[in-house]
Amino acid sequence: MALDRLIERIVATQNPTVAGLDPKLDYLPSYLKEEAFARHGKNLAGAAAAILTYNKALVDALCDIVPAVKPQLAYYEMYGVEGVRTFYETVAYAKEKGMFVIADGKRNDIGTTMEAYATAHLGEVEVEGEMFTPFGSDALTVNGYLGSDGVKPLLNVCEKLDKGIFVLVKTSNPSSGELQDEHIGDRTVYEVMGSMCEEWGKALPGKYGYSGVGAVVGATYPEQLAELRKKLPHTFFLVPGYGAQGGGAKDVAGAFDARGLGAIVNSSRGILCAWKKENCDERDFTGAARREAIRMRDDIVSVSGKASL
């Protein structure tokens, strides 16, 4: 089961964190953009080429200490066809370097269309009798608020090809409570969605107690994070909101179980923009990203403890 592979990577690196690859052009060192623009022009192709070089350098700098990357599709789609190719190449490169890849697309639609999303991001597609892997990520973020029709098509692909999903449960944004904190009877909406994850996860049991259906729960809501950890014992958490959104180590402490497992904490801007924050030579952007990844790892491990199977 794919989230078993993620858990094994976390234990091997002793690092329950994921580097978010949300590359805005502003985050890239200028020398790298100039080189790409000189080769491809100051256009979408130039931007996409610069981002690919940047991503590959970051993957090289992080792959031995960080178990996973989370490229957010929006940052690639905004550069059109070339941007989407860069997404594809980034996924392939990170996997080649042994990293677990979570495609952050927050996809959802009705049954047959969801099947198409499942095929695109996690599955294989048939063309005239031959099978092709369109993007080949290990896991996909999913919006489950259309209900089971929008999630079940993914479960078949996950089972067949050893993939996982992370369903939005309690998101990190300031307005997440407008809907998610509302009540259905005596339970909150996010609690109901969390229970649905536990139910869906029964189809994808894992070796270490966590199913292939994970949940997205924000670091910016520490109480809800701790509450959900207790209520959802088989659901692994993807926790955004650390760093740039204000979440800290003490806020995510409640996401972990007694084995130091149960969650992986994301930082995107914190790692991507580390070189700007350090105010170091822009050519040392990978060194700064690595230093920030190590600082974050040590910060999170100080509350999660050692990860063991």
Ligand SMILES: O=c1ccn([C@@H]2O[C@H](COP(=O)(O)O)[C@@H](O)[C@H]2O)c(=O)[nH]1
């Ligand atoms: O509830 C959610 C769900 C997803 N995200 C995504 O995580 C990263 C966070 O980036 P930072 O720069 O570390 O803030 C980004 O891709 C979001 O789309 C989230 O923040 N909250």
